[in-house]
Amino acid sequence: MKLISLSEVASVIRSKNSGPYELTLDIIFNDKKIFNAACKEKVITESKIAELYGINEEQVISIVEFAPANAIKATIVRPIPSGALGETDVYGAQQHAPLLELKFNID
Template structure:
């Protein structure tokens, strides 16, 4: 059964990690949901790369944090924070592609 990230997560957010990198955070509603998604290996660099239209190698890391039922992704910003053409200086609106995720759990 496919379930949307919107029904599985309490928080889906993004923020800068300096001017060159972006951090994506997902905090799941409970440890059961978190564990099922982590163990399924559906959330991976290939999924992030597809959502953000980048090569999987550009996804720097995916870190699972069990005490918070959370996963963190670090990847490069598409444009340096504050550069000409940047429309999101804080990186706070870059989580939107994550909202398309559906998991088979």
């Protein structure tokens, strides 16, 4: 087994608005083998997203494994609604950083 970071095996790691009250985190893997390994190892779970983002698991709305695109999508409640006073990322495009160094084992 080899310990790797998500940023080593994903061609895309991004975040974006999913409406004014939600953020979506997208991870698109380089190939099917890595995607399948990540799904098998349960790299992205409600508890892992909650830990990375400092939120309660109940604030993780969904996690979807989308095999046709080798992608995993997680949607969470935004800590501050888009455009609200004190909110600093209206488009939600700068919220993916906690995922970059997430490490997991691969065969």
